[in-house]
Amino acid sequence: MLEIKLVREKYGEIEKALSNRGEKMDLPAMMEQDNQRRALLLEIEALRHRRNLVSQEIAAMKKQGVDADAMVTEMRAVSARIKEFDASLATLDETLNNFLMRLPNIPHASVPVGKNSGDNPVRKKVGKVPAFNLEPQAHWTIGENLKILDFERAARIAGARFPLYIGAGARLERALINFMLDVHTGEHGYTEILPPFMVNRSTMTHTGQLPKFEEDLFKLEGWDYFMIPTAEVPLTNIHQGEIIEEDSLPIYYTAYTPCFRSEAGSYGKDTRGLIRQHQFNKVEMVKFATPDTSYDELEKMLANAEAILQRLGLAYQVLTLCTGDMGFSAAKTYDIEVWMPAQGVYREISSCSNCESFQARRADIRFRRKGQKGTELVHTLNGSGLAVGRTVAAILENYQQSDGSVVIPQALQPYMGGMECIVK
RNA sequence: GGAGAGAUGGCCGAGUCGGCUGAAGGCGCUCGCCUGCUAAGCGAGUGUGGGGCGAAAGUUCCACCGAGGGUUCGAAUCCCUCUCUCUCCGCCA
Numbered sequence: 001m002l003e004i005k006l007v008r009e010k011y012g013e014i015e016k017a018l019s020n021r022g023e024k025m026d027l028p029a030m031m032e033q034d035n036q037r038r039a040l041l042l043e044i045e046a047l048r049h050r051r052n053l054v055s056q057e058i059a060a061m062k063k064q065g066v067d068a069d070a071m072v073t074e075m076r077a078v079s080a081r082i083k084e085f086d087a088s089l090a091t092l093d094e095t096l097n098n099f100l101m102r103l104p105n106i107p108h109a110s111v112p113v114g115k116n117s118g119d120n121p122v123r124k125k126v127g128k129v130p131a132f133n134l135e136p137q138a139h140w141t142i143g144e145n146l147k148i149l150d151f152e153r154a155a156r157i158a159g160a161r162f163p164l165y166i167g168a169g170a171r172l173e174r175a176l177i178n179f180m181l182d183v184h185t186g187e188h189g190y191t192e193i194l195p196p197f198m199v200n201r202s203t204m205t206h207t208g209q210l211p212k213f214e215e216d217l218f219k220l221e222g223w224d225y226f227m228i229p230t231a232e233v234p235l236t237n238i239h240q241g242e243i244i245e246e247d248s249l250p251i252y253y254t255a256y257t258p259c260f261r262s263e264a265g266s267y268g269k270d271t272r273g274l275i276r277q278h279q280f281n282k283v284e285m286v287k288f289a290t291p292d293t294s295y296d297e298l299e300k301m302l303a304n305a306e307a308i309l310q311r312l313g314l315a316y317q318v319l320t321l322c323t324g325d326m327g328f329s330a331a332k333t334y335d336i337e338v339w340m341p342a343q344g345v346y347r348e349i350s351s352c353s354n355c356e357s358f359q360a361r362r363a364d365i366r367f368r369r370k371g372q373k374g375t376e377l378v379h380t381l382n383g384s385g386l387a388v389g390r391t392v393a394a395i396l397e398n399y400q401q402s403d404g405s406v407v408i409p410q411a412l413q414p415y416m417g418g419m420e421c422i423v424k
Numbered sequence: 425g426g427a428g429a430g431a432u433g434g435c436c437g438a439g440u441c442g443g444c445u446g447a448a449g450g451c452g453c454u455c456g457c458c459u460g461c462u463a464a465g466c467g468a469g470u471g472u473g474g475g476g477c478g479a480a481a482g483u484u485c486c487a488c489c490g491a492g493g494g495u496u497c498g499a500a501u502c503c504c505u506c507u508c509u510c511u512c513c514g515c516c517a
Contacts, residue, residue: 005474041475045486052486055498059443068497075497243434243472366472375472 001100001362004034017106020113020323030099037092044085051078101205102212105358107323108295108332114322120335121322126306127315129339130398136341137404139396140273143169145404146422149274160271161263161278163389168422172395172408173281175415176388177256180283180308184385188304190254190285195234197257198225203237206363208329208355215264218278227260231284232382239288240363244378246370250289250297254385257282274389275347281388287381290367291356294379295332298354302334305350305385311411314394315339317346331356336386338394349390352383 007014007030018025054075061068112121143149148169154162165173184190204210204226209217218227228234235253244251259282270276285304289297302318309316321333330353337346357377360366366375399407405423408416 038475041486045475048486051497056444058497062443072497079497245434373470 001358002103002106003361004030004096004100007031007100007103008034014106017323018104020107021104021326022115022324023104025099025103030096033092033096033099037089037096040085040089040092044082044089047078047082047085051075051082054078098211101362104328105326105331105355107326108354108356111326111332112320112322113324115324116322117325119322120319120325123318123320123334125315125317126310127313127339129315130341132341132400134402136397137400138273138342139340139393142396142400142404142406143274146406146424148172148422151272159278161276163274163277163279168416168419169392171416171419172392172412172422173388175412176391177281177283179412179415180385180388181254181256183308183311184254184283184285184304188252188254188285188307190252193231193235193238193253193255195228195231195238195255195257197228197234197260199228199233199237200224201226203240204233206240207233207236207359208327208362209233212328216262218260218262228257229261230259230282230382230384231255231257232286235284235286236359236380236382237363239365239378242365243375244288244365244367246290246367249367249378250287250293253286255284255286256388257284274393277389280390283385283388285352285381285383285385288365288378289381291376291379294354294356294381297379298332298334298352298381301381301383301385302336302352305336305352305383308386308391309336309338309349312391312395312409313411314391314398316349327351327353329353329355329358331358338390339398340394341397341400347390347394348387349394350384350386353381355380355382 002014007027011027011031015027018027054071058068058071058075061071112119114120137145140149140151144151146168148166150164150166154164157164181192185192198220201210201224204217209226209229217229220226234257235255238253239251258279260279261277263276263278266276274280285301287294287297287301306316306318316336316338319335319337321330321335326333333351333353335348336350336352338349340347356379359380360377363380365378365380367378368375395409395412396406399409401407401421403423405421407421408419413420
């Protein structure tokens with residue numbers, strides 16, 4: 001969310017940012033609402049001021065036994081008017097708030113302007129793309145042949161877009177989760193969290209999933225609970241409503257959680273395999289930082305995610321998302337894409353964003369600078385480190401052997417009980 | 425699920441029969457004084473959000489005592505609903 005004050009003061013800038021994002025919103029209408037609101041507020045406050053003064057007089061008069069009926073009658077009318085005005089104000093507030101809650105974040109100045117994913121510049125390519133003698137198999141074929149993935153049975157249990165890992169497949173998924181958490185906590189300084197997997201509406205609103213993207217979420221019928229689409233939601237909300245001391249910043253959290261997404265509107269896309277599921281596992285990183293350091297922290301977070309891929313020996317590229325492809329809450333985003341040999345393309349496996357104060361404003365997360373009055377909003381960052389299912393897919397495809405087996409990356413072998421290779 | 429208790433500022437904790445309580449008192453914190461050092465002591469200050477005026481420092485007004493409604497000229501104080509916390513019973517992985 002942006003502040004209405006900011007919209008008022010930097011109107012032109014925001015108008016431009018919106019058009020760069022390819023968003024159409026009626027800003028003039030919002031300004032009109034804001035003007036009306038402030039004018040009304042002025043009137044209401046004047047009335048309240050008068051009421052406060054006269055009420056005190058009444059109190060004084062009554063104490064002295066003087067008759068105050070005339071004033072009481074007058075104030076009765078004043079209160080009635082305040083009530084009327086309050087109702088109009090509430091309507092204006094609601095409209096305005098509704099507007100603001102649907103306004104996306106302003107891209108950082110360093111974000112390239114572009115229309116869609118085709119305009120995302122490649123920042124770097126890392127690692128060597130493996131060469132194959134034979135045509136490389138898709139991960140779902142490999143997984144089904146090794147009997148470590150079973151999409152048919154998963155579909156019977158739950159439906160399309162659900163995973164079922166068996167034996168070494170399940171173990172591989174768990175090994176990756178443990179590996180990633182160990183690296184982030186042991187070497188990158190993150191504190192491990194195990195949060196709720198369902199959250200309430202306000203939590204979901206704070207991070208920007210609501211009100212605009214409700215159709216992307218799974219909601220529990222009869223409850224005000226939503227399944228989390230990413231651990232970013234509970235992790236960022238850990239400090240909702242808090243004022244953090246500057247000393248304790250930056251704060252680093254990491255968590256493994258399953259993620260649940262309706263994938264509305266993606267019918268026919270990635271229908272096979274582990275790429276696009278209603279339920280998938282992810283290890284997430286979330287940071288709270290001061291505005292002075294948040295962009296350095298973003299670079300570090302990106303490096304933390306990259307470290308996982310490097311240790312797994314997977315080739316990847318990093319993109320800077322352009323204005324037209326960024327998520328709602330982000331001011332700047334890097335995507336990491338891992339090499340998938342079967343399709344011969346890079347696929348997104350991590351996304352690291354600086355949301356600046358966008359989420360902090362919604363979630364009311366502030367900090368106090370040492371020795372200074374007042375508070376400031378913190379900056380929040382989030383990044384995948386990494387999407388686990390897609391990592392499994394990448395390992396299966398990149399480490400497949402001509403006999404159908406899959407070699408386990410060395411860094412993972414301790415987590416697999418010493419297993420070096422998955423064979424039939 | 426049943427019965428009861430509670431929710432006040434960074435923390436602890438007052439708040440009488442509704443009226444000058446943004447909120448006593450204490451702790452903490454900040455600045456200053458004092459002091460071989462430390463501790464103690466003394467003095468001053470110390471919430472958040474919003475609006476108006478101002479270039480700014482600031483100033484002024486409004487709101488906020490879990491949340492939302494209601495009663496009243498006036499509510500932290502009375503009434504209703506909800507949320508959360510705690511205790512006991514039941515149930516349960």
